[in-house]
Amino acid sequence: MRRARGIELGLALGCFALALAITLAAWHARGPAPARASLLERLVGPFAALVASAEWVRADLALREGRFGVFCERAETALELAPSDPQAWIYYAHQLLWERTSLERGSARELRESWARAGIELLGRAERECAHPAEIWVYEGGVFAAWAEIPAEERPWPGDTRELRALAVEAFGRARALGHPKAAMFEQALRERLEQSDR
Amino acid sequence: MILAGLLRLALLRALRPAFCLLVAALLAWALATSRVPSTALLAAGSEQAPLWEHGALRASAWTIAVLCCTGWLGLQALQTLAGWRRRDVDWMAPRGASATALLCSSWSGLLCAALILGLSTAAAVEACAGGGSASWIEGPRAFDSPGGWVGSGTENHVLLATGALPRGTRLRLAFAFGSGGPQVHVRAVLVDRPGGRELARSEQSVGTHGELELALPDCPPGAELRLSIGDPELRVYHDAEAARVWLPVAHEGLASLSMLARLLLDAGSCCALALGISGWFSTATAVFTLATLALLVLVSGAGAEWLPLADLGDALHVLQEGRVPALPGLPRIAAAAALCAGGLALGAASLVRWRRER
Numbered sequence: 001m002r003r004a005r006g007i008e009l010g011l012a013l014g015c016f017a018l019a020l021a022i023t024l025a026a027w028h029a030r031g032p033a034p035a036r037a038s039l040l041e042r043l044v045g046p047f048a049a050l051v052a053s054a055e056w057v058r059a060d061l062a063l064r065e066g067r068f069g070v071f072c073e074r075a076e077t078a079l080e081l082a083p084s085d086p087q088a089w090i091y092y093a094h095q096l097l098w099e100r101t102s103l104e105r106g107s108a109r110e111l112r113e114s115w116a117r118a119g120i121e122l123l124g125r126a127e128r129e130c131a132h133p134a135e136i137w138v139y140e141g142g143v144f145a146a147w148a149e150i151p152a153e154e155r156p157w158p159g160d161t162r163e164l165r166a167l168a169v170e171a172f173g174r175a176r177a178l179g180h181p182k183a184a185m186f187e188q189a190l191r192e193r194l195e196q197s198d199r
Numbered sequence: 200m201i202l203a204g205l206l207r208l209a210l211l212r213a214l215r216p217a218f219c220l221l222v223a224a225l226l227a228w229a230l231a232t233s234r235v236p237s238t239a240l241l242a243a244g245s246e247q248a249p250l251w252e253h254g255a256l257r258a259s260a261w262t263i264a265v266l267c268c269t270g271w272l273g274l275q276a277l278q279t280l281a282g283w284r285r286r287d288v289d290w291m292a293p294r295g296a297s298a299t300a301l302l303c304s305s306w307s308g309l310l311c312a313a314l315i316l317g318l319s320t321a322a323a324v325e326a327c328a329g330g331g332s333a334s335w336i337e338g339p340r341a342f343d344s345p346g347g348w349v350g351s352g353t354e355n356h357v358l359l360a361t362g363a364l365p366r367g368t369r370l371r372l373a374f375a376f377g378s379g380g381p382q383v384h385v386r387a388v389l390v391d392r393p394g395g396r397e398l399a400r401s402e403q404s405v406g407t408h409g410e411l412e413l414a415l416p417d418c419p420p421g422a423e424l425r426l427s428i429g430d431p432e433l434r435v436y437h438d439a440e441a442a443r444v445w446l447p448v449a450h451e452g453l454a455s456l457s458m459l460a461r462l463l464l465d466a467g468s469c470c471a472l473a474l475g476i477s478g479w480f481s482t483a484t485a486v487f488t489l490a491t492l493a494l495l496v497l498v499s500g501a502g503a504e505w506l507p508l509a510d511l512g513d514a515l516h517v518l519q520e521g522r523v524p525a526l527p528g529l530p531r532i533a534a535a536a537a538l539c540a541g542g543l544a545l546g547a548a549s550l551v552r553w554r555r556e557r
Contacts, residue, residue: 066374066409069251070519072239096238104382105404118238 044081052082063095071095079129086135089126093119097143101156112156119143134178138186141171145190165194202296202304209308213275214315222267226320229259230327243520250521253328253451258518260327261458264320265465265511272309272466273489276473279305280546281482284553298550302543306470313466320462321455328452335369335445336453336523342424342439349374349385350434355426357437359389361444364418371412372424373441374405383435387411388425389418398422405435445522454523461514464527464535468507469493471542478549505534 044051059074075092082088096119101112123140127133147157148164157164169190175183235255240248283301342357349355359370370389377383382404389398398418403411426437469489477485496506503509510531514524527535 064407066406067516069239069242070516072236072242073255073519076236076238102382106382106384106402114241118241122238 048081052078052088055081056088068095068100083129084131086126086130086132086139089122089130089136090139093122093126093139096122103154109156113158116156134175134180134183137171137175137178138180138183141168141175141183141186141190144168144171145186162194162197165190165197169194200300200303201307202300205301205304206308206311209275209279209305210311210315213272213309213312218271222263222316225263225267226260226323229263230256230323233259247521249332250334250451251519252521253332254454254519254521256328257324257454257458257521258515260320260324261455261518262515264316265458265462265508268313268316268462269466269469269493269508272313273469273473273493274486275312276306276309276470277477277482277485277489279474280477280549283550298547299543301550302474302546306467306474306539306543309470310463310467313463313470317459317462321459324455325452332451333367334448334451334454334522336448336457337517337525338368338444338446340440341370341372341442341444344439346437346439348434349426349437350383350428350431352431353427355437357424357426357439358392359418359420359422359424362420364415364444365447366415366417367447368415368418369412369445370399370415370424371410371443371445372426373438374409374411375407375436375438377405377407377409377435378433382406383433384429385409385411385435386427386429387413388427389413389415390423390425391419392421392423448523451521451523454518457524457526458514458518460527461511461524464531465507465511468535468538468542471539471546473542475542475545475549478546478553505530507535507538 055074055078059071059078062068062070062074079088079092096115100107100115101119103112105112107115120140120143123136123143126136130136144164145168147155148161148168152160159167169187172183172187172190176187233255235248235251240251243251339361341359341361343360344357346357347355372387374383374385383406384402384404386400386402388400390396391398399413399415401411401413403409405411428435472492473485473489476488480488493508496503496509497511499506499509504513517524
């Protein structure tokens with residue numbers, strides 16, 4: 001009886017050691033951790049990515065039904081669950097920066113500017129929380145560069161063309177510093193445009 | 200008919216300290232961490248934003264309460280007959296007690312537990328939300344007609360089918376399949392039919408789907424809604440079946456009362472069905488059957504609103520906006536009563552057969 005218990009205990013300890021070794025190996029293989037996981041992410045544990053995918057499906061359904069507030073709530077929950085994927089942040093920011101600020105919506109300029117500010121603030125959060133902030137910097141640089149080409153009266157951002165190009169150059173520069181392969185090219189192109197407009 | 204000892208036993212077994220502590224911890228976490236993101240508040244607008252803030256608390260707390268209570272009480276009901284089969288009941292019920300009395304007593308105990316848990320949730324939620332402001336309760340369908348296309352230069356006229364409406368009522372219209380451009384600009388004007396006096400007007404851009412809401416003054420019966428689109432090249436479908444009237448209520452806390460009523464109906468039906476099913480199947484098969492039924496009902500679409508748990512998703516959507524879900528209607532109550540009676544009859548029949556076999 002005592003021997004059987006000893007074998008059971010040994011097996012349990014062996015399984016525990018194996019699980020610990022696998023977890024540590026996976027931890028090292030994942031590379032540098034982006035940021036501390038949220039409480040919700042830690043509570044859901046290994047199912048966080050799966051639950052986040054389901055939440056993104058629900059968010060998309062709300063978006064298609066025209067319930068944008070509900071879309072925002074579900075997108076935030078999904079990002080809290082799995083904040084590492086930069087594409088998820090970019091998808092959410094895209095809705096705020098382009099869809100909500102669109103002239104087609106017929107919204108007042110103040111409201112369009114509020115959405116643009118909310119989108120840029122979201123990208124700021126993404127830079128701190130996602131696993132590859134360089135992708136976020138490149139996207140942000142692209143947004144500022146595109147806004148610089150829009151006529152001032154249609155633009156959802158209060159800054160002038162030069163200021164927007166300077167912001168884009170700064171964003172691409174940060175992405176380059178983080179090792180993004182195309183950021184240097186974008187930065188160079190924008191810098192040239194900035195110098196041309198200065199001349 | 201009701202055996203007080205058996206009722207008390209069912210109540211005490213349902214309200215085990217470990218379960219109560221777990222639900223309390225989950226509720227505390229939900230109430231402490233539920234926040235509406237600033238983007239959702241921006242989408243809601245300054246007028247609706249405070250309601251959304253309270254709505255997030257209510258939606259998260261009631262999701263936990265309804266799912267935990269219904270699931271746990273259903274499990275307790277599933278174990279009841281299995282316990283009786285192990286001769287657990289004889290010492291606590293008189294020999295002459297009928298099968299119906301035994302079942303009704305246990306079921307009433309479980310329902311009392313649902314009431315206590317629901318009231319505690321409502322008290323906790325309202326204490327945290329602290330919203331004493333006015334809101335709107337989901338009213339009846341706005342139109343009898345099925346809807347139709349708006350556009351191609353024509354104006355669409357639909358009659359309001361609700362009778363007179365008080366000041367402050369909101370009329371929410373639904374649109375779909377906007378085509379011809381990325382956004383379709385819809386204009387809605389509500390007029391008093393005999394005189395043609397304009398009562399309310401609103402405009403909104405609609406994409407694939409969209410909603411438009413009109414704030415109404417005192418609205419006489421038979422008012423007419425005129426829908427039109429700015430660009431004659433574009434068109435959009437007016438989904439009149441989805442249009443709802445939202446009636447003003449003085450206190451948004453009425454939402455918790457509506458959810459409490461839903462919880463009692465859902466828990467009552469689930470417990471009765473669990474008692475009935477567990478009388479004829481093993482506990483494992485009964486759990487599987489009940490879980491499958493619950494899942495089917497939860498994911499079923501329109502047309503099944505009268506079933507328990509079926510309208511939970513819609514009610515939570517309404518809560519999320521800080522508004523009040525409609526109180527359960529007569530068909531819903533009748534369906535719950537029928538399910539309870541059916542489940543209890545099924546359980547009583549199994550008990551009678553089991554006693555005869557003994």
